[in-house]
Amino acid sequence: MSLLEESFDLARAENRALLIGYLPAGFPTLDRSISAIKAMIEGGVDVIEVGLPYSDPVMDGPVIQRASETALNNGFTTRDVFKVVATSPVPTLVMSYWNPIERFGVEEFAQELRKVGGEGVITPDLTIEESQSWISSTDKERLHRVYVVAPSTKDSRLTEVSARCSGFIYAASLMGVTGARTDISSAAQALVERIKKVSKTPVCVGLGVSTGAQAREIAKYADGVIVGSAFIKMILESNSESEANLKVKSLATELAAAVRR
Amino acid sequence: MTTDLIGHFGRFGGRFVPEALIGALEELSLAHQEALTDPTFQVELMELHRTYTGRPSIITEAKRFAEYCGGARIFLKREDLNHTGSHKINNVLGQALLTKRMGKERIIAETGAGQHGVASATAAALLGLECVVYMGEEDTKRQALNVARMKLLGAEVIPVTTGSRTLKDAINEAMRDWVTNVATTHYLLGTVAGPDPFPTMVRDFHKIIGDESRTQMLELIGRLPNAVLACVGGGSNAIGIFYAFLNDQSVRLIGLEAGGAGVETGKHAATIVGGTPGVLHGTRTYVLQDDDGQTRESHSISAGLDYPGVGPEHAYLHEVGRAEYQAITDDEAMEAFSLLSKSEGIIPAIETAHALAGAMKIGKEMGDESALLINLSGRGDKDVQTAAQYFGIPL
Ligand SMILES: Cc1ncc(COP(=O)(O)O)c(C=O)c1O
Numbered sequence: 001m002s003l004l005e006e007s008f009d010l011a012r013a014e015n016r017a018l019l020i021g022y023l024p025a026g027f028p029t030l031d032r033s034i035s036a037i038k039a040m041i042e043g044g045v046d047v048i049e050v051g052l053p054y055s056d057p058v059m060d061g062p063v064i065q066r067a068s069e070t071a072l073n074n075g076f077t078t079r080d081v082f083k084v085v086a087t088s089p090v091p092t093l094v095m096s097y098w099n100p101i102e103r104f105g106v107e108e109f110a111q112e113l114r115k116v117g118g119e120g121v122i123t124p125d126l127t128i129e130e131s132q133s134w135i136s137s138t139d140k141e142r143l144h145r146v147y148v149v150a151p152s153t154k155d156s157r158l159t160e161v162s163a164r165c166s167g168f169i170y171a172a173s174l175m176g177v178t179g180a181r182t183d184i185s186s187a188a189q190a191l192v193e194r195i196k197k198v199s200k201t202p203v204c205v206g207l208g209v210s211t212g213a214q215a216r217e218i219a220k221y222a223d224g225v226i227v228g229s230a231f232i233k234m235i236l237e238s239n240s241e242s243e244a245n246l247k248v249k250s251l252a253t254e255l256a257a258a259v260r261r
Numbered sequence: 262m263t264t265d266l267i268g269h270f271g272r273f274g275g276r277f278v279p280e281a282l283i284g285a286l287e288e289l290s291l292a293h294q295e296a297l298t299d300p301t302f303q304v305e306l307m308e309l310h311r312t313y314t315g316r317p318s319i320i321t322e323a324k325r326f327a328e329y330c331g332g333a334r335i336f337l338k339r340e341d342l343n344h345t346g347s348h349k350i351n352n353v354l355g356q357a358l359l360t361k362r363m364g365k366e367r368i369i370a371e372t373g374a375g376q377h378g379v380a381s382a383t384a385a386a387l388l389g390l391e392c393v394v395y396m397g398e399e400d401t402k403r404q405a406l407n408v409a410r411m412k413l414l415g416a417e418v419i420p421v422t423t424g425s426r427t428l429k430d431a432i433n434e435a436m437r438d439w440v441t442n443v444a445t446t447h448y449l450l451g452t453v454a455g456p457d458p459f460p461t462m463v464r465d466f467h468k469i470i471g472d473e474s475r476t477q478m479l480e481l482i483g484r485l486p487n488a489v490l491a492c493v494g495g496g497s498n499a500i501g502i503f504y505a506f507l508n509d510q511s512v513r514l515i516g517l518e519a520g521g522a523g524v525e526t527g528k529h530a531a532t533i534v535g536g537t538p539g540v541l542h543g544t545r546t547y548v549l550q551d552d553d554g555q556t557r558e559s560h561s562i563s564a565g566l567d568y569p570g571v572g573p574e575h576a577y578l579h580e581v582g583r584a585e586y587q588a589i590t591d592d593e594a595m596e597a598f599s600l601l602s603k604s605e606g607i608i609p610a611i612e613t614a615h616a617l618a619g620a621m622k623i624g625k626e627m628g629d630e631s632a633l634l635i636n637l638s639g640r641g642d643k644d645v646q647t648a649a650q651y652f653g654i655p656l
Pocket of ligand 1: 375498613
């Protein structure tokens with residue numbers, strides 16, 4: 001059993017959902033992204049998702065776009081993502097658009113990530129049809145493969161995509177890009193229920209989740225809650241590293257309390 | 262030329278998109294397939310082309326310009342005479358009709374030079390669709406006249422302020438809009454790039470250029486041309502004129518990319534000549550990228566060629582050697598721009614001037630026995646300001 005799977009089991013035993021926190025590597029700098037992740041974990045985040053900044057992030061709203069741009073302007077390179085993963089004491093996945101992985105070398109990327117103790121990869125723009133080399137490389141390195149499904153995904157396709165996911169299935173809460181929303185649409189629950197009919201793999205809900213109230217709502221029906229832009233906002237709105245990490249930690253604390261049923 | 266069901270051209274093409282868009286791409290693929298064999302659709306589109314676009318477009322022999330091309334006979338396929346001034350209308354009318362067929366009421370489009378945006382706004386006005394055009398903030402300044410044209414036609418123009426603020430970022434923003442509003446909205450992509458079925462569908466709407474040209478050339482000179490030339494940004498006008506000649510092995514197919522300040526300077530948009538295989542905007546193709554797979558900024562005097570990707574079918578034709586791709590610098594393009602204007606009384610788009618500069622080289626290479634067919638993809642009215650600045654003509 002992987003560390004990630006153990007975390008899901010533990011959370012289930014404690015009657016709560018897993019809290020997954022996202023931050024891009026190298027934002028605002030490499031060191032600060034490492035210390036912000038530490039703050040997230042201190043606040044109670046169970047699993048870390050490290051974003052790999054990309055020049056053309058079509059699934060991301062303005063906040064993650066800005067963070068990615070900052071990281072790239074500050075000299076982020078693909079290898080930095082492994083440095084960040086290596087420092088994380090909790091189960092950690094990478095979230096990356098496909099081109100940087102392909103450019104690095106599909107097999108090499110999987111090998112490097114395994115070497116630094118990564119648990120898996122979330123690929124928002126990789127379709128199952130284009131996944132042959134990815135499936136064999138991740139299988140070989142025993143990495144979890146997480147695809148993102150949406151409210152518009154038809155049942156027949158949900159079955160196909162879920163069958164190729166491991167660790168968890170990422171359910172997009174709404175039709176749209178990342179970024180905080182004031183309401184979580186009812187589409188999220190309906191999607192989770194449809195996935196549960198075709199797969200036993202845990203389902204986590206992300207996109208637009210930013211408050212304890214939203215996390216509490218989602219924790220009622222999903223195995224995990226994913227929060228990203230809201231953490232980045234804390235960093236963007238702070239004047240210093242210590243202020244940023246305090247705010248990140250306190251948001252994590254609020255969310256961690258909320259995912260307990 | 263598509264080699265499988267999900268839009269691959271050899272190892273290029275395919276679909277690299279969020280799952281949220283898969284349903285819409287499948288729906289579009291089906292609508293396109295049905296339309297191809299539906300006589301009603303074909304009649305409606307052809308009738309629009311005859312009475313609105315102004316098709317078939319004529320071929321002009323450029324006898325005086327031929328003197329700069331080593332004496333080769335030069336034939337210009339006049340897509341500049343289409344309504345709205347370029348080949349773009351062929352694709353736009355086709356996709357706008359498909360939008361209605363799918364029961365959607367809103368189209369979004371990206372634009373660089375503004376030509377595709379203007380064509381989209383035009384089709385939307387004609388067919389009663391709502392139209393939103395994304396345009397890099399940089400380009401809204403470079404092409405202010407076209408922004409005004411789109412607004413006059415009733416479209417909303419949204420300046421894009423992220424990334425390099427040019428065409429690539431306009432496409433990103435259009436994709437984000439599409440992911441959000443896909444139930445009501447069709448993304449009317451302006452070139453043969455993007456995820457399947459766009460490269461195939463947009464080609465099918467432009468192949469009329471080559472179909473007409475092939476017949477016209479046989480009528481005009483009793484044989485096929487020795488070479489067919491076109492400029493390549495995303496590659497829609499090029500694939501449109503190449504496609505009818507793909508099986509004519511005696512005909513050289515030559516795509517001219519934007520060499521900017523010179524490929525060796527790194528400041529260019531010559532994706533096939535100076536790029537590497539990768540994934541951009543939903544398709545595997547040649548891309549201008551760094552060692553980490555981050556997209557590099559492209560540079561060209563022509564906004565319509567200023568794109569760091571290229572259609573996957575061109576990547577394939579390059580790889581199998583059926584078509585050749587060369588880079589033309591800004592200066593070479595502007596020289597050809599000026600020569601055609603003064604020798605033929607035709608002011609071409611700066612994009613098109615890259616193909617003309619290519620003809621000046623290829624003509625000299627192939628000699629005065631040869632006949633070259635060039636896709637005159639657009640007229641230069643939109644470029645008057647840029648050209649005046651370049652040549653130091655006070656405005
Ligand atoms: C006149 C003209 N030619 C060519 C192009 C380049 O596009 P493509 O390579 O898709 O034909 C443009 C794009 O704006 C254009 O306006």
